[in-house]
Amino acid sequence: MKHIPKKNLGQNFLKTNSIVKRIIESANLSADDFVIEVGPGEGVLTEELAKKAGKVLAIEIDHTLIKPLQKKFENKKNVEIINADILKINLPELLGHEMSKYKVIANLPYYITSPIIRLFLETETPPQEMILMVQKEVAERIVASPSEIPAESRSAKRISRGKPGQMSILAVSVQYYAKPEILFEVGKENFDPIPEVDSAVIKITNSECGIPNAETKKFFRVVKAGFSAKRKTLINNLSSSLHLEKKAVEEKIKAVGLKPTARAQELSVDDWEKITVLLI
Numbered sequence: 071m072k073h074i075p076k077k078n079l080g081q082n083f084l085k086t087n088s089i090v091k092r093i094i095e096s097a098n099l100s101a102d103d104f105v106i107e108v109g110p111g112e113g114v115l116t117e118e119l120a121k122k123a124g125k126v127l128a129i130e131i132d133h134t135l136i137k138p139l140q141k142k143f144e145n146k147k148n149v150e151i152i153n154a155d156i157l158k159i160n161l162p163e164l165l166g167h168e169m170s171k172y173k174v175i176a177n178l179p180y181y182i183t184s185p186i187i188r189l190f191l192e193t194e195t196p197p198q199e200m201i202l203m204v205q206k207e208v209a210e211r212i213v214a215s216p217s218e219i220p221a222e223s224r225s226a227k228r229i230s231r232g233k234p235g236q237m238s239i240l241a242v243s244v245q246y247y248a249k250p251e252i253l254f255e256v257g258k259e260n261f262d263p264i265p266e267v268d269s270a271v272i273k274i275t276n277s278e279c280g281i282p283n284a285e286t287k288k289f290f291r292v293v294k295a296g297f298s299a300k301r302k303t304l305i306n307n308l309s310s311s312l313h314l315e316k317k318a319v320e321e322k323i324k325a326v327g328l329k330p331t332a333r334a335q336e337l338s339v340d341d342w343e344k345i346t347v348l349l350i
Contacts, residue, residue: 083111084177084203086260090118093271096253097175097201099123106197108156108176108186111135113142119175120149127164131155157185162194177203180265184208184240187274191247192282200274206255209270213250214241216338237335239297245339246289249275285346292346296334304332312349322348 084090093115099105099122110116110128112135119126126149130136136153143149152164165172174190174197183204190197204212214236244250256269282290295311296304305323309316320330326344328337337345 082177082261082263082265084114084256084260085262087114089256089260090115092254093175093201093203094118094122096271096273097122097173097199099173104172106172106174106176108174109179110139110151111177113139115175115177116143116149120146124148126150127152129154129156129159157182157189161189165195172197174200174202176201180205180208184243187212188243191244191274196247196276198276201253201271202274203256203269203271206268206270208240209252209272211236211238211240212244212272212274213252214238216336216341237337239293242293242337242339242342243290244274246286246342251275288350289342289346292349293334293342296337296342296345300334302333303330304328304334304337305330307334308345308349314349319349 097103097105099119101122101124103123104125105119105123105127107116107119107126107128110130113128116126116128116139120143128139128149129152130139131154133153136151139151143151172195176186178186183202187200187202190200216237251273253271253273256271258265258268261269292308292312296307298307298311302310305316305319308314308323309319312319322345323330323332325348326341328341
């Protein structure tokens with residue numbers, strides 16, 4: 071019996087083989103690779119992953135898909151199917167000490183894209199890279215670049231291909247830990263059922279991933295404060311949210327080479343790091 075996609079789980083299954091093959095080619099897999107796939111669905115991508123990778127661990131939240139998946143891959147010794155919620159699973163325990171190097175390849179449900187990305191970037195054993203199918207708009211937000219910041223002033227590991235002036239907390243979060251880039255776009259007609267928006271495949275390469283420490287927590291405290299009110303200036307947001315004198319904040323902003331009228335979406339990750347050191 072054909073599986074009926076569940077809207078509450080964001081199930082839009084990729085059905086175009088050429089797109090699946092492009093994802094596999096982008097991952098540059100070998101027999102030495104250990105791959106985690108989040109949301110295998112009906113196993114279309116899983117099947118191709120199994121041909122290239124040494125081990126594929128497919129984590130599926132929908133219990134009605136588990137038996138069909140297990141049957142489909144019963145003769146594939148390098149595929150393991152787990153019925154679990156990726157956001158509730160003990161990832162370090164699941165990976166084990168011997169699995170310190172792995173890749174994440176997945177067609178992510180739109181509604182939990184950000185939490186899943188943060189989960190893998192901040193885990194004790196982060197992936198070498200992630201190849202993810204996400205909503206096109208989210209992909210563009212992730213790789214966004216700050217406005218009024220010359221490209222040469224940003225470190226190479228954080229160069230992206232997004233539109234200028236559209237930085238967000240999501241973009242800062244990903245670019246703080248890793249280097250993201252859009253590989254290619256995927257039209258909505260390549261899914262079943264057809265979603266309302268187009269998608270894109272992004273690659274997130276490991277840079278400085280790991281469990282947040284005290285400095286990281288300070289950094290994100292300042293970032294969240296800076297983005298607290300979209301229409302207000304950075305000075306107003308930081309002074310209000312962090313309970314600091316506006317004049318003092320203005321001096322710090324100028325010290326890192328920013329204008330008093332600067333807004334949060336205009337800052338690079340490096341700017342946020344400099345401001346954090348000066349403010350907290």
